[in-house]
Amino acid sequence: MTYKQHYSRYFKEHPQSLHFAPHSHHYWPDVTRDAQLAYWDDSARGVDHKWDIVFGERVPAVQRYLAALLNHPHPEQFVFAGNTHELLYRVISSFAPDKPLKILSTDSEFHSFARQIRRLQERSNVQFESVPTEPYETFEARWLDAIKQGSFDIIFTSQVFFNSGVVAPDPLTWLDEVPEQTQIIIDGYHGCGAIPTDLSTIADRVFYLAGGYKYLQAGEGCCFMAVPKGCQLRPEFTGWFADFVNLAKPQQASVQYADDGMRFAGATMDFSAVYRLESVLAWWHRDGLTVDTMHAYVQRLQREFLTILEEVQHPHIHRGNLIVNDLAHHGHFLTFRLNNAALVEQLAEQLSHCGIETDYRGERLRFGFAIYHDVADYQQFKKALSQN
Structure with a gap:
């Protein structure tokens, strides 16, 4: 073949x-070239009403494809952005900047996370613990020990470590040790579309980040996050998409959020990348790939x-x-x-x-x-x- x-x-x-x-x-x-042109055509036909097509047809289609790809039970919990870092920081911004923030991760996370965490550590209230991935033979045990020894606000780890290709321990081996109030974020960028992934049993517990630039083959500009069902976090870093359905209503004093994954949405972005991702996932589905x-x-x-x-x-x-x-x-x-x-x-x-x-x-x-x-x-x- x-x-x-x-x-x-x-x-x-x-x-x-x-x-x-x-x-x-x-x-x-x-197929992505045709998708790029389709975005242009939809924009020309719809002009200001193109959002009806984008949010009424294209986004739901990609949500369904991703849910099927990852065996995730809630397609509406997928939210999109231009990059995963933007989505990650929305989760971080849900924590009050004047309160202690304790984060657990590894020394093998991608540059944007590593840079962001170094910057956050300049705050006196941020405590960061990093578990070395090497030696890999003992990482799973050391990772589990770190989880048991501290109560963290955020746990962040990759699905596949970008600097080695090594697959991280299955979350099912350590999730039971994590307190319910801890937010768990899995960076799936180097795993999604490459490593068979089943989120069905952890979908309501973890944030899963990935995007089209690597193995989803759709290029830059279309990243996504699967948000746990029922999540009530209120990201401070927010935009008008985060309550899109109520946009025409009078804006209340209290900032409102969508009840699904869109509560972590931002603002205007180039949705041509979403079209490209849809075309790739549709091709895979069509050919049984x-x-x-x-x-x-x-x-x-x-x-x-x-x-x-x-x-x-x-x-x-x-x-x-x-x-x-x-x-x-x-x-x-x-x-x-x-x-x-x-x-x-x-x-x-x-x-x-x-x-x-x-x-x-x-x-x-x-x-x-x-x-x-x-x-x-x-x-x-x-x-x-x-x-x-």
Whole structure:
């Protein structure tokens, strides 16, 4: 089975490239171009009334697709924004700035969270506890111990850690230890659309964040958050979408919020990205292309990739330098830790000259996999590796 035909426009622009960075910027399938034009057409037809189409048709459709994708029982609990950081900060802003705020997380969260938490720590009332993810073999036990030892206002963790590809412990293994008043946020950006995900049993307990830029293949601008059913938090960082249905009514002294996921909505955004996401999810639904199917396909690619490494015996890019060898609990990219950042940058540049596009973070070199790869593509990688 091959899926390349669904990405013909991107391949036309990059005919000689082997794109090993879908975890950074995924190729967009052809259906997203038609979706972009459909947004323009709806805007032209509707003008100021386009919101009737956006909120009456497009947003509910994507909510239903996402709920099905993640086995989430409440489609109306999905809210959209231009980026996940905006949604994250709405949850944080629900806590009074003059009261103590205690947050638990890890040392392997994406840059925007890491930066934001460093800035928050400049407040005297914010206490942050970070659990190192390494060594990964003991992380689950150490994470559980940290949860048991403190009563936190917010717990934030990734589904798949962006700097390693390692899948975090299943929330079902630690949720029972979390007090009811603690808000739990799971960053699913590097898992959603890649790792089979079932939120059915935790949907009413956790916030789940993700977006279209990575494995949902819809590009930037469409991120979402699944909000626990019945959540009554009142984000201070709010916008006019958060009570959209009552917009025409007189605004009362007390700020009102929607009773579903929209209470965490913001203000005007470019909904073309929502259209693009809808087109991808509709394609998957139409062709019966499930996350389980794509995950199995990628795992086969990863095994072939590692077989090539064993054949080539490269001095740096080899299985011994993999951060984690267990592909059973791994996302769709493999991370190699080399001796230093300069070596990583040099290797990445050498591979790029051979048409192999990957990416790196410090001393870590990352190779990502996608359904627009074929096993035969990796002969180009094998040749490039032999030359370097």
